[in-house]
Amino acid sequence: MTLTDKVVLITGGRRIGLAVAHELAARGAHIALAYRGSKGEAEQGVADAVAQGRRGVALQADVSRAADCEALVAGTVAALGRLDVVINMASVYGPEPLDTLTESAWDRNLAVNLKSAFVCSQAAAREMRRRGEGGRIVNFADWLARSGRPHYPDFVAYYVAKAGVIALTEALALELAPADILVNAIAPGPILAPPDMTDEEKAEVAAATPLGRWGGEQEIVKAVLALIETDFITGETIRVDGGRHLR
Numbered sequence: 001m002t003l004t005d006k007v008v009l010i011t012g013g014r015r016i017g018l019a020v021a022h023e024l025a026a027r028g029a030h031i032a033l034a035y036r037g038s039k040g041e042a043e044q045g046v047a048d049a050v051a052q053g054r055r056g057v058a059l060q061a062d063v064s065r066a067a068d069c070e071a072l073v074a075g076t077v078a079a080l081g082r083l084d085v086v087i088n089m090a091s092v093y094g095p096e097p098l099d100t101l102t103e104s105a106w107d108r109n110l111a112v113n114l115k116s117a118f119v120c121s122q123a124a125a126r127e128m129r130r131r132g133e134g135g136r137i138v139n140f141a142d143w144l145a146r147s148g149r150p151h152y153p154d155f156v157a158y159y160v161a162k163a164g165v166i167a168l169t170e171a172l173a174l175e176l177a178p179a180d181i182l183v184n185a186i187a188p189g190p191i192l193a194p195p196d197m198t199d200e201e202k203a204e205v206a207a208a209t210p211l212g213r214w215g216g217e218q219e220i221v222k223a224v225l226a227l228i229e230t231d232f233i234t235g236e237t238i239r240v241d242g243g244r245h246l247r
Helices: 016-026 039-051 066-080 103-131 143-147 156-179 199-208 217-229
Strands: 007-011 030-035 056-060 085-088 135-140 181-188 237-240
Touching: 007 016, 007 066, 007 103, 016 030, 016 039, 016 085, 016 217, 030 039, 030 066, 039 056, 056 066, 066 103, 085 103, 103 135, 103 156, 103 181, 135 156, 135 217, 143 156, 143 181, 143 237, 156 181, 181 217, 217 237
Parallel strands: 007 030, 007 085, 030 056, 085 135, 135 181, 181 237
Antiparallel strands: none
């Protein structure tokens, strides 16, 4: 798929999402950015797309709610005329000790990390099928789930949700192949350090990575581009982790 005049919806458009949006706009795409609370960052992404001669829209949504996911797709089509690519980046991440893991915390992990990808993809696929021109769906999993290694305690709900994203990706790829809608996932490793991480912690992560460094957002940008541009890869989950899974 070439991106000229295609429309891309990105959920969870902060930090890495903005870098992805910038590059897709540079390649000719019009951009819809979904946000829950980070309106300023979403509007920044839209302004960047407009500055590159593209159209853009920022749409507020709580992707843990199915109705909001469906409204995102409808709002994108209403504002930009079509929908060709969905990038499901929305995610919540944080430790939840098993003994104190509540039902609400479990439900939120699965709703944001897994259910939102399903509902957004389902709604987008309906629109893509209606147009009959194919499409691309890119989900976001996690390098640990891709490697079958929980590894870190206190992340039961997160790990289960991200493992579900991989299964969802495979199942959707099979279902949507006849409509030429390709579905793949990216499983990031150490890309960007969380804002609250100390220099010592950052160094420990780099040392545990065979390539000896953090990847940076451009490595995700490259992977997203590859999965949009391909015409024959579907049902794959690609680790972008600097070899972290090898240790």
